[in-house]
Amino acid sequence: MTIAEATRARLDSLAKPPGSLGRLERLAIRLAETQGRVDPSAAPRRLIVFAGDHGVVAEGVGLWPDSVTTAMMRLMLEGRAGSAALARGAGAEMVLVDAGSKAEGLSGEAYRDWRVARGTANLAQGPAMSAPEFEAALAVGARAAAEADAAGVRVLALGEMGIGNTTPAACLAALLARVEPARVIGPGAGATAESLARKQAVVTEAVARARALKDPRTAIAAVAGFEIAAIAGCIAEAARRGLTVVLDGFIVGAGALVAQALDPAAMEACIAAHRSAEPGHALVLERLGLEPFLDWEMRLGEGTGALLLLPMLDAAGSLLRDVATLAEVTGG
Ligand SMILES: O=C(O)c1ccc[n+]([C@@H]2O[C@H](COP(=O)([O-])O)[C@@H](O)[C@H]2O)c1
């Protein structure tokens, strides 16, 4: 019997009409699958926000200057960003990782002066990163997962911060889901008709160049971002360690596509928290084979969508662990 079948049997044996908790039951089955046990737990949990900057911002693909990446990370450290507020509410510890500079995991006041030290090269003019840089960013993410596991964390919520990163995310979605760029281009953190047209042109050209590269890792590195590669490395390592990974929006989804390309089994650890308002996200989730549990029209990033699902994961875990069986109630 698979874990999914055993969990379904357990749910059907509980003191309730079969299926009466609707999608919460599907979430419980998914949580059980990711942990390989019928009595899973959504605690302790940790939000990891991976940050990176992007040379492609110079092409006018968005509205914001890349100084906003560092400014927002500092706001997270101060506990005043949207993600920080939601993490407090969800009882999730928050760890910030500068994927670009390969800095140490960050949390707390001591890191006030931290900044994104290095962004990717402009992917419109050449590869965003070299093969060794790609491997180093994967390792940054893997180390973050290993540290979480060593600290006893069972559930990792993944988020990102990186002005410009919907452009590499769109490139990766087009490349790895094998769709036309137009299907995965969207407004990101805001757009004008002009910035959208630039993004469309940049993504179309970069994806065509990446598709011509024979080695898949080189092709991915050519259009990736440091935080996106770190997310991929984090998912792969968390999956190897049996942690549950709760995915946020479009950019984290692009990181998951990279993880899937490197190791398809990594998807077994993943739960898609929500479907982002970014139009390409639905296609990414389809390609990942994951069902989004929420659709709240969110597109902030920072892990906010993943955090929103955590109380429901608690409910799913409690259901499996704490509810009496029908046999106990009816005496048979
Ligand atoms: O999570 C999402 O689905 C999402 C969708 C659109 C934008 N974002 C956030 O907005 C930033 C990227 O937008 P942009 O327009 O600068 O490419 C980045 O910091 C992301 O966290 C996030």
Ligand SMILES: Cc1cc2nc[nH]c2cc1C
């Ligand atoms: C203000 C701001 C906050 C963000 N958080 C994640 N992406 C962001 C993009 C902007 C522009």
